[in-house]
Amino acid sequence: MSTPAKQGLIALLLLGWAVASLGILAWFEQQHFGVFDPAGQLQQLDAGHRLPAGNVLIAVIDPDCYCARAARAHLQQLKRQQPSLQLQELTPAQWRAQGPALPATPLVLWYQQQQLRYAGPLAQGPICSSDNDLLLPLIQGRQRLAGVWLNSETVACRCPSQAG
Structure with missing residues (x-):
């Protein structure tokens, strides 16, 4: 059984992972793909x-x-x-x-x-x-x-x- 604190931590980690992934993709695009x-x-x-x-x-x-x-x-x-x-x-x-x-x-x-x-x-x-x-x-x-x-x-x- 998960407590609300554990669920919140997992959600925060997933959100951090998603933001970091999007940042890496944006950096890659700017460095290697463009006009x-x-x-x-x-x-x-x-x-x-x-x-x-x-x-x-x-x-x-x-x-x-x-x-x-x-x-x-x-x-x-x-x-x-x-x-x-x-x-x-x-x-x-x-x-x-x-x-x-x-x-x-x-x-x-x-x-x-x-x-x-x-x-x-x-x-x-x-x-x-x-x-x-x-x-x-x-x-x-x-x-x-x-x-x-x-x-x-x-x-x-x-x-x-x-x-x-």
């Missing part, structure tokens, strides 16, 4: 920068980012679907040596016919899942772009850059 580039840093990319001919995909992935494992799996699936795609992976430090500050990782830059065509996240949604792929329709030509797509507004799994 990819709320400050519009992608607009600073040099769209005129030219690379070798062919389809080239540069992936900037922070190995410490929660989203890195899913992004790498997504990239490998993309590479299997598009074997002619040249894939280069860089860390944020390697990118900083040659490019402007980035808003977040994982970030991909897709160059087609020596011109930047897309910059932004691989996929939309809370994980970097190929189910919500943003690139494959572009690479396969199922979706056409009028110009360069600097995708800042997509809500995606991302780790905001600490030092640009």
